Amino acid sequence: MTRLSEMMEKQPRLLSSKLFQRHRQFEVVLNRSDLAWKEIEKSRQRSSGISRESETAHSHAIQVCEIVAVRKSEEDDRDDTKTGGQKKAKQHYQLYPHAFTVSYVRRTGQHRWRCSDVTFHCANQALCEEWIQVINEQLSLLASRPKSLLVYINPYGGKRRGKRIYEQKVAPLFRRASISADVIVTERANHARDHLKTEANLDKYDGVVCVGGDGMFSEILHGLVTRTQTDHGVDQNQPDAELVPCSLRIGIIPAGSTDCICFATVGTNDPVTSALHIIVGDSQPMDVCSVHHNDFFLRYSVSLLGYGFYGDVQTDSERKRWLGPARYDLSGVKTFLSHNYYEGTVSFLPAEDDVGNPRDKLQCRSGCHVCQHKPSSKDKPWEMSEEKEKSDKESSSGWSVIRGKFIAINAASMSCACPRSPKGLSPSAHLADGTTDLILVRKCSRFDFLRHLLRHTNKEDQFDHSFVEVHRVRTFRFQPRHQVSLGDLSETPKKTGFGPICSGQMTCNYSKAQSSWTCDGEILPHTAIQASVQCQLIRLFARGIEEQQQLQ
Numbered sequence: 148m149t150r151l152s153e154m155m156e157k158q159p160r161l162l163s164s165k166l167f168q169r170h171r172q173f174e175v176v177l178n179r180s181d182l183a184w185k186e187i188e189k190s191r192q193r194s195s196g197i198s199r200e201s202e203t204a205h206s207h208a209i210q211v212c213e214i215v216a217v218r219k220s221e222e223d224d225r226d227d228t229k230t231g232g233q234k235k236a237k238q239h240y241q242l243y244p245h246a247f248t249v250s251y252v253r254r255t256g257q258h259r260w261r262c263s264d265v266t267f268h269c270a271n272q273a274l275c276e277e278w279i280q281v282i283n284e285q286l287s288l289l290a291s292r293p294k295s296l297l298v299y300i301n302p303y304g305g306k307r308r309g310k311r312i313y314e315q316k317v318a319p320l321f322r323r324a325s326i327s328a329d330v331i332v333t334e335r336a337n338h339a340r341d342h343l344k345t346e347a348n349l350d351k352y353d354g355v356v357c358v359g360g361d362g363m364f365s366e367i368l369h370g371l372v373t374r375t376q377t378d379h380g381v382d383q384n385q386p387d388a389e390l391v392p393c394s395l396r397i398g399i400i401p402a403g404s405t406d407c408i409c410f411a412t413v414g415t416n417d418p419v420t421s422a423l424h425i426i427v428g429d430s431q432p433m434d435v436c437s438v439h440h441n442d443f444f445l446r447y448s449v450s451l452l453g454y455g456f457y458g459d460v461q462t463d464s465e466r467k468r469w470l471g472p473a474r475y476d477l478s479g480v481k482t483f484l485s486h487n488y489y490e491g492t493v494s495f496l497p498a499e500d501d502v503g504n505p506r507d508k509l510q511c512r513s514g515c516h517v518c519q520h521k522p523s524s525k526d527k528p529w530e531m532s533e534e535k536e537k538s539d540k541e542s543s544s545g546w547s548v549i550r551g552k553f554i555a556i557n558a559a560s561m562s563c564a565c566p567r568s569p570k571g572l573s574p575s576a577h578l579a580d581g582t583t584d585l586i587l588v589r590k591c592s593r594f595d596f597l598r599h600l601l602r603h604t605n606k607e608d609q610f611d612h613s614f615v616e617v618h619r620v621r622t623f624r625f626q627p628r629h630q631v632s633l634g635d636l637s638e639t640p641k642k643t644g645f646g647p648i649c650s651g652q653m654t655c656n657y658s659k660a661q662s663s664w665t666c667d668g669e670i671l672p673h674t675a676i677q678a679s680v681q682c683q684l685i686r687l688f689a690r691g692i693e694e695q696q697q698l699q
């Protein structure tokens with residue numbers, strides 16, 4: 148085939164026809180980017196006695212990249228069957244019996260997407276078939292769309308509705324879009340992670356989908372990242388190893404308790420919306436924070452790495468799993484009343500000014516310009532050798548060191564927005580800038596901490612307190628003041644100086660020597676950690692939160 152004919156082959160064919168929706172006639176045009184239809188109204192100009200066609204304001208357009216599928220219309224797609232078969236419509240369908248239906252993405256507000264249908268009729272079967280063929284040709288040129296997916300469902304996540312959500316809301320959409328899916332319903336914790344790590348034949352798929360919460364996403368993340376590093380001979384135990392980005396994208400169908408990763412990348416926790424983002428082949432790069440204890444790899448985090456308050460909430464809530472998502476409310480109140488603080492040293496390497504700062508009010512949105520620039524390994528001055536880092540860190544190397552008593556230490560690699568906290572723990576954090584926002588909440592009164600927590604749920608600035616500081620960093624370390632063995636963790640109470648609120652054996656009025664780190668909802672086995680952000684290590688089937696959209 149010559150180059151010219153090859154190019155001609157790839158050029159999408161364009162179409163323009165007069166087609167009908169019920170008894171209304173439309174000029175329907177398919178160009179390279181849009182499918183548009185505009186009503187043509189027959190208006191009789193009485194003065195001249197001639198009939199002429201004029202265009203009215205009834206016009207619509209959808210982007211080709213947001214078309215889900217096109218099909219020959221079935222009886223069900225016809226308006227006369229839906230409306231009880233009005234006589235006029237029936238007659239009309241006898242005149243124009245051939246029809247095709249286009250399914251497309253419609254925005255319904257609050258970042259939700261729905262799949263809508265529009266059906267066009269014509270008298271000519273060949274024309275109808277040509278429309279279907281040409282639209283399908285255009286869809287087949289959209290190379291980022293997945294054709295084959297590997298789906299893992301956690302049947303016990305959230306309110307235990309994962310399987311039903313997938314079968315009733317997601318699978319029909321995948322079928323409509325001609326996406327094939329191999330589905331695995333997990334039988335134990337870490338089933339999905341282990342399957343991805345060693346068994347799954349990943350060459351067969353264009354992406355991996357998890358149906359569940361942040362914990363389930365974390366399994367997929369660990370399975371895919373570990374598999375990729377193993378395949379490329381990269382040792383994850385080396386804290387400064389340059390990790391290889393994963394080639395497969397990950398889709399999240401929210402069916403968990405918090406679903407923060409879905410909410411912060413899509414703007415809503417809605418299975419249909421997420422399925423449509425997968426179908427249209429969206430791609431959102433994401434930072435991944437790798438966490439080590441000495442030279443031992445612990446876990447990866449994409450959302451919240453939290454010590455103190457959120458670590459304690461997570462530890463306590465695990466014992467109440469049977470309560471479902473409500474476990475977090477109960478454990479949140481209990482942990483708040485305990486009012487523990489923890490001593491330790493935080494050292495961090497601040498990010499450069501060009502990635503903004505956590506208080507700049509520049510929220511990460513779809514097409515975010517801060518996240519467009521992915522630093523290459525040449526311009527990464529923060530990546531020093533381990534030895535040099537250690538020797539330099541308290542001198543003039545740029546490392547900052549803070550010792551103190553903290554109620555919470557939170558590293559948010561993205562905003563961590565979720566329904567409980569609609570703007571998140573760090574509202575201006577970015578999904579793919581290679582940094583994490585390190586939030587230090589120092590020992591303060593219960594009342595002050597409550598004021599800070601309440602600001603996670605409203606529009607006020609949660610960093611505008613004397614006891615809170617926030618830094619945008621690329622890497623940080625934490626060393627607890629008291630190194631205790633895991634068996635001692637609930638011992639050694641220490642006076643905090645605040646009055647008792649509860650009685651009995653609870654830890655109120657005292658602080659334990661150490662808390663635990665929660666890492667995207669999983670508890671880490673060590674408290675002394677170092678964490679480094681790996682810029683854009685993975686990609687999701689998402690596009691970031693869209694700016695307020697025009698509704699259709």
Ligand SMILES: CCCCCCCCCCCCC/C=C/[C@@H](O)[C@H](COP(=O)(O)O)NC(=O)CCCCC
Binds near residue numbers: 475
């Ligand atoms: C007095 C009112 C206080 C209200 C504070 C509410 C603040 C909530 C912020 C939540 C940030 C969540 C960050 C994401 C964490 C998830 O990874 C984790 C696990 O999710 P999942 O696997 O889906 O269960 N969820 C949590 O840690 C929940 C924290 C809730 C704390 C109340």
Ligand SMILES: Nc1ncnc2c1ncn2[C@@H]1O[C@H](COP(=O)(O)OP(=O)(O)O)[C@@H](O)[C@H]1O
Binds near residue numbers: 306360402
């Ligand atoms: N079949 C299973 N049985 C028990 N636990 C599972 C199973 N599949 C996954 N898990 C684990 O369940 C935990 C919670 O899952 P997740 O989907 O995040 O729900 P939630 O948001 O309610 O915490 C995760 O740690 C995951 O590893």
Ligand SMILES: [Ca+2]
Binds near residue numbers: 434576577578581582
């Ligand atoms: Ca980030």
